[in-house]
Amino acid sequence: MKTFEEKWTAWIDGKLSGAELAEFEASLPDKAAAEAEKRDAQKLGTFLKEHLPCAAMGNEDFFNHQLRERIAGDEPAIRDRETTGTGRAWWPIGRLVWVGSTALAIFSVCTFFVMREKAPTDQSQYLTQILNARVDPAVSPNATISMFETQEDKVTVLWVEGLQSLPSEYAHK
Amino acid sequence: MQRRSILLLGVMALMLGGMAPAQAASRTVWSGLVIANNVENPEPIPLELNPLEGTLKSLFGYNQFKVIGQSRKPLVSGSEDWLASSKYFSLHVDSKGSNSAGYVLTLKLFQEKNLLLETDAKLSKASPLVIKGPQVGDGQLLLVLVVQ
Helix, strand or coil: CCCHHHHHHHHHCCCCCHHHHHHHHHHCCCHHHHHHHHHHHHHHHHHHHHHCCCCCCCCHHHHHHHHHHHHHHHHHHHHHHHHCCCCCCCCCHHHHHHHHHHHHHHHHHHHHHHHHHHCCCCHHHHCCEEEEEEECCCCCCCCEEEEEECCCCCCEEEEEECCCCECHHHHCC | CHHHHHHHHHHHHHHHHCHHHHHHHCCEEEEEEEEEECCCCCCCCCHHHHHHHHHHHHHHCCCEEEEEEEEEEECCCCCCEEEEECCCEEEEEEEEEECCCEEEEEEEEEECCEEEEEEEEEEECCECEEEEEEEECCEEEEEEEEEC
């Protein structure tokens, strides 16, 4: 179903015929004005055809060459985008070797500092040390305190004698 | 690409640098109130005391060691305090800080509200601490602290 504008354009171009032409001309509210407009449009068309011919391209080879170069330049980028994450190697071997050896060097340096920090300078640092100990003389007047370390498993013992004995019910959880 | 290399190296360095603090932060101190006594059929020694079984038996001469109160405290900052308690006893531990060798602790043993014993100790990661407490019935109260 053609719109009025399509029929109007076809009518001006003289492409309507038969029943379609008769039907369209009958639908025009002012046929004389329409005929005048048609003539004006045809005159304008003729005038434009005569006085505005298509500008001929003087440098078409150069333009063609520029286009081809631009297309050729864009092709690798397009291929890269298409293949990213699928087939292309992430890093070349040389760079992987370089990164590997750098990481190894960093690891060695860090290990050295960590080990140096952790290594005790004195054997006594391995052992638990009792800095001081006290009992309330009012509660346990006869209490004595001594301390020692066992040789086999390096247990530090604080040995308190003379604390007040308590009944067995104090052993409950 | 160059930027990616630098980023990767930075991440690796951070990971390696973070190893030491992570190790230090993962320590836990087990504190236990233990009753040692002699019985005909002794119960198996608690898991925490397993490495010390020989030493405890030879030092104190008992064949059974029962945990009547305990606490397992992960030390993050090294300045924490905690309590291991039984029905009548409680051991209050106050950690005053840590270094590469261990933790500086203040220990207070209470029998209900009475302070029986107070001591300051530097608890090493490689050396447990055992404190002989009062006689309880036919047994002995022991306090044990182990860095795990």
